[in-house]
Amino acid sequence: MSATSQSLGIMIREARTSRGWSQQRLADAVGTAQSAVHRIENGQQNLSLNMIGRLAEALDMPLIQTATAGQMNFEIQGPTQLSGEIEVRTSKNAAVALLCASMLNRGRTVLRGIARIEEVDRICEVLESLGVQMTWTGDGGDLELVRPETLSWETIDQRAARRTRSILMFLGPLMHDYDEFKLPYAGGCDLGARTVHPHMSALRRFGLGVEATEGHYHATVDRDTMTERHVTLVERGDTVTENALMAAARTPGVTVLRNASGNYMVQDLCFFLQRLGVRIEGVGTTTLRVEGVRDIDVDVEYHISEDPIEAMSLLTAGIVTNSEITVRRCPIEFLEVEFAVLEEMGQRMTLSPEYTSRNGRSRLVDVTVHPSKLVAPLDKIHPMPFPGLNIDNLPFFAVICAMAEGQSIIYDWVYDNRAIHLKKLADLGANVTLMDAHRLMIIGPTSWRGRDIECPPALRPSVCLLLAAMAARGTTNLTDVYVINRGYEDLPQRLNKLGAKINVFWGEKA
Numbered sequence: 218m219s220a221t222s223q224s225l226g227i228m229i230r231e232a233r234t235s236r237g238w239s240q241q242r243l244a245d246a247v248g249t250a251q252s253a254v255h256r257i258e259n260g261q262q263n264l265s266l267n268m269i270g271r272l273a274e275a276l277d278m279p280l281i282q283t284a285t286a287g288q289m290n291f292e293i294q295g296p297t298q299l300s301g302e303i304e305v306r307t308s309k310n311a312a313v314a315l316l317c318a319s320m321l322n323r324g325r326t327v328l329r330g331i332a333r334i335e336e337v338d339r340i341c342e343v344l345e346s347l348g349v350q351m352t353w354t355g356d357g358g359d360l361e362l363v364r365p366e367t368l369s370w371e372t373i374d375q376r377a378a379r380r381t382r383s384i385l386m387f388l389g390p391l392m393h394d395y396d397e398f399k400l401p402y403a404g405g406c407d408l409g410a411r412t413v414h415p416h417m418s419a420l421r422r423f424g425l426g427v428e429a430t431e432g433h434y435h436a437t438v439d440r441d442t443m444t445e446r447h448v449t450l451v452e453r454g455d456t457v458t459e460n461a462l463m464a465a466a467r468t469p470g471v472t473v474l475r476n477a478s479g480n481y482m483v484q485d486l487c488f489f490l491q492r493l494g495v496r497i498e499g500v501g502t503t504t505l506r507v508e509g510v511r512d513i514d515v516d517v518e519y520h521i522s523e524d525p526i527e528a529m530s531l532l533t534a535g536i537v538t539n540s541e542i543t544v545r546r547c548p549i550e551f552l553e554v555e556f557a558v559l560e561e562m563g564q565r566m567t568l569s570p571e572y573t574s575r576n577g578r579s580r581l582v583d584v585t586v587h588p589s590k591l592v593a594p595l596d597k598i599h600p601m602p603f604p605g606l607n608i609d610n611l612p613f614f615a616v617i618c619a620m621a622e623g624q625s626i627i628y629d630w631v632y633d634n635r636a637i638h639l640k641k642l643a644d645l646g647a648n649v650t651l652m653d654a655h656r657l658m659i660i661g662p663t664s665w666r667g668r669d670i671e672c673p674p675a676l677r678p679s680v681c682l683l684l685a686a687m688a689a690r691g692t693t694n695l696t697d698v699y700v701i702n703r704g705y706e707d708l709p710q711r712l713n714k715l716g717a718k719i720n721v722f723w724g725e726k727a
């Protein structure tokens with residue numbers, strides 16, 4: 218128990234009791250469990266920065282509010298050598314899909330182990346604005362959701378909705394309740410134009426028409442009574458597959474989805490829907506056969522699976538700092554191509570025997586990376602839909618290639634703007650050339666050096682900068698890290714436990 222958490226605990230207890238609040242009331246206000254508040258007040262709980270901010274706001278504690286005002290930034294001292302073990306947490310992308318899917322269920326949904334990240338907070342704000350009741354339990358890691366009889370889309374939290382692309386996944390669930398509704402345009406990372414057309418094209422087959430005007434999607438539903446429908450997705454996208462699954466889940470009859478994504482978040486959604494009584498065949502493949510049911514009213518608990526993208530990020534932390542670390546609970550099915558490429562580059566890794574995730578389905582391993590002498594891969598590295606190298610893991614290969622002897626080519630055919638953001642690795646000393654909007658040439662090895670950088674408006678490239686900064690000589694101030702907190706929970710604190718030196722500070726936007 219540290220002196221800081223003890224003093225903070227005392228301040229929080231005093232602020233709470235002076236307001237005449239019970240521990241439960243404070244827990245409800247900040248989205249955690251009463252037992253967690255009890256431990257916080259006794260200095261027995263490590264507090265995330267996000268939680269400190271929420272406590273300060275709920276209790277109106279000006280000193281702490283001032284200290285945590287403005288944008289969050291990281292000061293990173295390097296170079297660091299890491300050691301020890303770290304666990305992979307559950308994924309952002311499955312969390313947002315399952316939060317949306319909870320609207321399909323009239324019973325009580327409990328999502329276990331849900332990541333406490335900004336993106337989850339935004340979707341929760343939107344759900345709450347529609348009238349969904351939410352209770353955090355299990356020390357704040359489990360979320361119970363109960364939807365109202367009628368979801369009130371008219372009162373939607375516009376600001377929260379516009380900060381995430383996942384708002385698109387409200388279309389599939391809401392179409393079962395309304396013949397007409399409106400949603401704000403989707404937001405998210407700036408990775409270039411991200412089309413919504415595949416969503417519209419798929420949902421049209423369920424009778425949903427969407428017109429995009431004045432910053433909103435106007436949706437109208439014209440249900441049919443077909444007993445079987447075949448839907449071929451025009452793109453093998455993750456969220457479009459999820460939207461079509463949520464449309465099919467409560468459309469009576471059989472839907473056959475072709476060109477579906479078999480990616481990790483889609484699999485998690487399928488497992489969840491199966492627990493709700495929806496029969497789905499072909500999970501993990503490109504053809505899904507769904508038997509929809511008109512109403513779902515089931516009390517269900519589901520444990521979200523581990524995030525393969527966080528696993529790759531943590532492994533990259535070990536590789537870029539030339540350290541030996543063990544990353545526990547890596548979902549191996551979604552990392553196999555990544556590991557094959559790493560092996561070809563000379564990365565030494567040890568894998569434990571497989572064990573099963575808490576969702577009872579995904580296969581996990583513990584992976585130890587050992588300091589290695591890397592060489593550039595012979596061919597370009599490019600992503601592919603599952604079971605290829607994951608597009609969200611591609612940016613980490615830019616950092617890894619910068620550690621390797623020779624010339625590597627990273628080919629991001631998927632996003633128009635993500636490779637451009639990785640050019641910022643040059644600020645930290647990497648020899649990176651943007652050949653065109655989709656291709657990067659990297660010549661290594663790199664002698665990283667610290668520098669002040671503002672996060673680009675893209676999650677994975679920003680995390681790449683953080684990881685490279687840990688290997689860099691000197692100090693890096695990485696500013697405006699909201700984009701990192703969108704997808705990672707307490708990353709500085711967790712990396713510091715391995716020996717990193719990352720200090721969090723707040724400041725005004727420039």
Ligand SMILES: CC(=O)N[C@H]1[C@@H](OP(=O)(O)OP(=O)(O)OC[C@H]2O[C@@H](n3ccc(=O)[nH]c3=O)[C@H](O)[C@@H]2O)O[C@H](CO)[C@@H](O)[C@@H]1O
Binds near residue numbers: 454482609631632
């Ligand atoms: C909340 C969530 O789950 N987000 C993930 C999801 O976003 P999401 O499913 O929203 O991804 P998009 O639909 O934006 O697709 C990403 C890009 O890939 C292109 N594309 C996709 C499939 C295809 O067959 N052909 C094609 O060209 C799209 O046009 C787009 O430019 O999938 C992306 C791609 O795995 C991931 O980066 C995101 O982290």
Ligand SMILES: C=C(OP(=O)(O)O)C(=O)O
Binds near residue numbers: 382405406609676704
């Ligand atoms: C691009 C990503 O997410 P989103 O679809 O939420 O923008 C990501 O997770 O890297």
